[in-house]
Amino acid sequence: MSIIAKIIIALVALLHLYFLWLEMFAWTTKAKKVFRKFPKELFEPTKTMAANQGLYNGFLAAGLIWSLTIKDATWQFNVALFFLACVAIAGIYGAFSVSKKIFTVQALPALLGILLLLASYL
Numbered sequence: 001m002s003i004i005a006k007i008i009i010a011l012v013a014l015l016h017l018y019f020l021w022l023e024m025f026a027w028t029t030k031a032k033k034v035f036r037k038f039p040k041e042l043f044e045p046t047k048t049m050a051a052n053q054g055l056y057n058g059f060l061a062a063g064l065i066w067s068l069t070i071k072d073a074t075w076q077f078n079v080a081l082f083f084l085a086c087v088a089i090a091g092i093y094g095a096f097s098v099s100k101k102i103f104t105v106q107a108l109p110a111l112l113g114i115l116l117l118l119a120s121y122l
Helices: 003-025 047-069 074-095 103-119
Strands: none
Touching: 003 047, 003 074, 003 103, 047 074, 074 103
């Protein structure tokens, strides 16, 4: 795996660790500044739902970080590709169902990671 692919994978993982923190621990404080279009009165009632979403983002980050620690090239490629694909699919779905901005923030970096991963493996 190329160093550029590893850097993008690490950045996508860091982004999802940020999502974890925002949704699990800062939903009723900092998230209000990030999700400006979300009605302020709904942050408190949706705190548990957001924490659940944050946990899923943590699993995605964990998988991406795990992929960077795998020594076997084939397994590293497969694990990285799987978790990047999960992120990309979630970002594409979010773009259609919530906001087009999600494509740029979540799906696009993952798709770039997939392209770099494929380029470095072929």
